[in-house]
Amino acid sequence: MTATTLDSTAASVPLQQDATVIGLVGLAHASSHFAHLLLPLLFPVFMKEFGLNFSELGLLMTTFFVVSGVGQACAGFVVDRLGARPLLFVAMGIFIAACIGASLVTGYVGLILVAALAGLGNATFHPVDFTILNQRVSAQRLGYAFSAHGLTGNLGWAAAPVFFAGLGASIGWRNAYVAAALMYALILVVLVLQRDKLSTHVVRHDPQAHANGKAEHDLAFMKLPVVWWCFGFFLLSTMTLAVVQSFAVSILKAMHGISFEAATYTITAYMLCGATGMFVGGFIAARTINSDRVVAIAMAVGAVLLALCGTGLLNAQATMVILAATGFAVGIGGPSRDMMIKKATPKGATGRVYGLVYSGLDTGFAISPIIFGMFMDRGWYGATLLGAALVLLLSVGAALGVGVRTVKAH
Template identity: 30%
Template sequence: MLVPEIDRGPPVWFRNDHFASASNRNDPRQFPVTTETPPETSAGRGRSDTTFIVGAVSIAHFLSHVYLLAYPPLFPLIGAEFGLTTTQLGLLVTAIYVPTLVLQLPLGELVDRIGAKRILVTGLVVTSLGVSLSGTAPTYWTLLAFALLSGIGQSVFHPADYAFLESVTDAANQGTAFGMHTFGGFAGFAAAPVVTGTIGIQFGWRVALPTVGVLGFVYAAALLVLAAPVYKRQIDARESSVTADTDVTDEDGTATLRATVAGLLRPALLFVFAFYFVSMMAIVALQSFTTVFAVDLGFSDSAANTVLTAYLVGSAVGVLAGGPLADRLPFQWVIVAAFGLAAVGIWYSVATAATASLLALVAIFGLVGLLMGIALPARDTLANSFSDAGSTGKSFGFFFTGLSLGAVISPTLLGALIDARSVFTAFVAVGGLLIVAASIVVALGLRARAKRG
């Protein structure tokens, strides 16, 4: 007797529902995507509201990344005026990132308490203010202080952005929304050198920074007004529900603080923190040292920048493709497959370095960038599956603290490895970091399976 084959889907431990915690088991984001149209949630998510919020938040993310790279294209001009060393110029970038290590988690908690819109608008104003005031800096130390101020504003974007996105998406479209948001950031990185560099060359760096900075003020005002109706329909309804479910009567807040810390130190969340930390070390290393890799092979600076451009363009395309993949496939498999193949590509570039042509190198790093980009929406979908209802800002603040830590440590650590050994040894290590990151995702799945018996 012939028995019809039953499609059992992916291995049971890799299904999305195995990553749900007991507190958010009923969240539709936790379960595999089906072809059925998902029901409307209690927040009343509408297609037009979702499109508006995803677009609005992605533009804010675009501006955030423009401001992250506002200074480097102007380094020759700033350095010449103040007589700065390369190390002193680099500290301007460090000053932007340092506040995110300290502030993302408490700001994420604040997002969960008072809402994402107000925090996002405030952060956009603060980071725009820091960049704008930089054009008036009379000394290097004043400029460094303004860069630090810009970094304080930067600290709000990830907790607020993801809380906004989570409030208007579900399992059917969340990966796509996260992909568009990430693409906005990549577009900002691409636009920053063109915009600030061009204005700086034509009119000077003291004109370029305020000119770019004013864009943030304009958009913050527009977002404050235009997002208000959507905010009332979507976010306020969700926050009211969360507030009713999580009312705390401890007046001094001690119990709330203990509960917050205990919740974030759950083993599963620490695994996700480690995943963000390790994967970001690999991403920043590729962004920072791909040109060094190409130059060490004997290619010119211009050719090396072509290789880096191929990687960045591949990443941007991959992000757009990765969003729908995260919606349609188990996002854990997307991460493991993409990171695993990217590691193979990096190791292949090292193994064939002696005979590699420029065209081959461009193709390899373009493919590596594509794979890295594909993994990013799935990465954020994975993280969101561990965010309890009403705690998206806090959870993403915690996870992106790991990301910021990886971004700060990676250039120094991998740079030291390049100095001590070689750039090829460092890139072998970068491939290893991707395998470690993929292994963390596998470990999360195995742990979830073991807990379910």
């Protein structure tokens, strides 16, 4: 199938076909976010079973995100050359192998290998997902598609604790991993049965152009400043999310004496508010031309709310409410963020650009716990939230920088 055929088809397809593609990609995306928590949710078990400390457990997640980040930057090139669908199927197979491996581990080395394997599986999803969405979904529905994509990712995060808590208590943690492998196998079957909806065209180079030295090199897109501004945005905004996911429970307990359960529910509320924000943001993205400005406003509001939580001026209940509202503010910018990246992407380089840009997400997840972990070790709980708010505010400048450079490029 040629690029022209796909592009013309995407412009006139019925709603049901667009919805099917969006649903399939959303299912895959939810499974990748579920994989983010394959190991962290069992950290207390690993500490008890294998005598591990927090530093060793932290290295597991660093391993996951380093492998995922490097792999994601490379996966984009493969997606552009081979198409998105083959890599999607391979990624699901890797997740199955990671879950089976986790059920069999007998020590720390095994966990490191599982973390690396899961990170490798996670590496393909953003270049794969956005290549499929950009090629197979009608242009007028892309804003909604990006909204659903972000929303399903949050739901994947929300489903993992329920899955492992429920099954872990009833059948044991090793069997829970086996159940997770079966879940991934079922998802793979669904994707294979609907594979015709997931096909994408590949980048084809003109041999004559290569012979004449006129063909553009595969790495040419890396010379574009806008690509690196996009990378910077993801790096900065994800560092803030990593603080919330990694340390918010401890911060709430230390600053306000909130119980572990209440603090955990606050993080769940943050994620659900983020999903709601993404749903609302989809309508905004579909109706707004200046995506960078929507992103900048959303991140700025989120930064202010997070900073307010860090001041310690609010009581416990107000802090929990405001922190959850931060998720809603940031979530609104999600679909417009993806539209912003689409507008900045050169034609024919979707996989490569999304792969490199979204590796900024993995980089942020990898380095943020190291930097802000030092704050936490010193008891600087409020400063940790204020620092995260400052980083989120810096991402506002990055988003506006993307918008300016996108206009100049076109």
